[in-house]
Every structure is written in C-alpha cells, then in structure tokens.
Amino acid sequence: MLEPSAPLRNAMGNALRFSLLSLSLLIAVDAWGQVPSLANCTRSANLLACVDADGNAYSVNTVGSTIYLRGFEVAGKRQWAQTNSRYGQLTFFTGIASDGEAWVGYNRRVGWTTINRFSSSGGSSGKFTCSRMTGC
Structure with a gap:
C-alpha cells in the first residue's frame, strides 16, 4: 500500500482533529446546530445533519448511548464514518474513511473539561x- 504524501497526511490529520473537535463541542455544548457561522444544520430528535461553507457535510445520529x-x-x-460508545463519562470511538x-x-x-486522545x-x-471556560 502506498504511503500518503506529507500534505495529504497533514490534511487527513486536520480532518480527524476537526471531526473530534466537532464531536467534543457537540457533546459539551448541546446547541451546536444553532451556531450558523460554523455550519448550516438541520436537526430532528435523533439526527443532526450539517454542511459548512466549504461544502463539507456530516451527520450525527444518536441511538441510546451510541453516536453514529x-x-x-x-x-x-x-467519505468517513465513526461510531462512538458512551460509558458514563467515557466515550470510545472508532472510525474509517473511504481511502482506508x-x-x-x-x-x-472531568467536570467541565474533556480530555481527548486519538490515533x-x-x-x-x-x-x-x-474546557467550556477556555476552549481547546
């Protein structure tokens, strides 16, 4: 399998960080769909679907303590997909993208703070x- 070039690898890392940050903000601030400057979103009881100014799109579907x-x-x-499973204050996630x-x-x-790790x-x-007080 070919190793992606450094700019592509950086773009993939940035996209991953963006999706993690989006999820953290969604969990921490339940008003995510109401912030028009970030993305144009439509929301129902269990589904949030958004498109940003650049045309990037994502959806968040909640089923019990699992987020898709x-x-x-x-x-x-x-394209990418990620599944998050919540156990109390801890959420594990796994994801895969169309490029493999x-x-x-x-x-x-922990209180108003979210500690995030990924690989x-x-x-x-x-x-x-x-943190809700200081951001990320």
Missing part, C-alpha cells in the same frame, strides 16, 4: 483538552 457520525470532506474527496484510513480514541469528561493508521495521534 458520517461525513464527506471536500478537500480530500473522501482508520482511527480509534476516547473522550473523557490513526495514517500516522496521526494526539491528545488535547477542551
């Missing part, structure tokens, strides 16, 4: 902390 995310990235022309990249990670809520088959990994 699907999306399309314009820059990389790839896969990722795993977790989010852990991908594309070589990206990271840890970041988000």
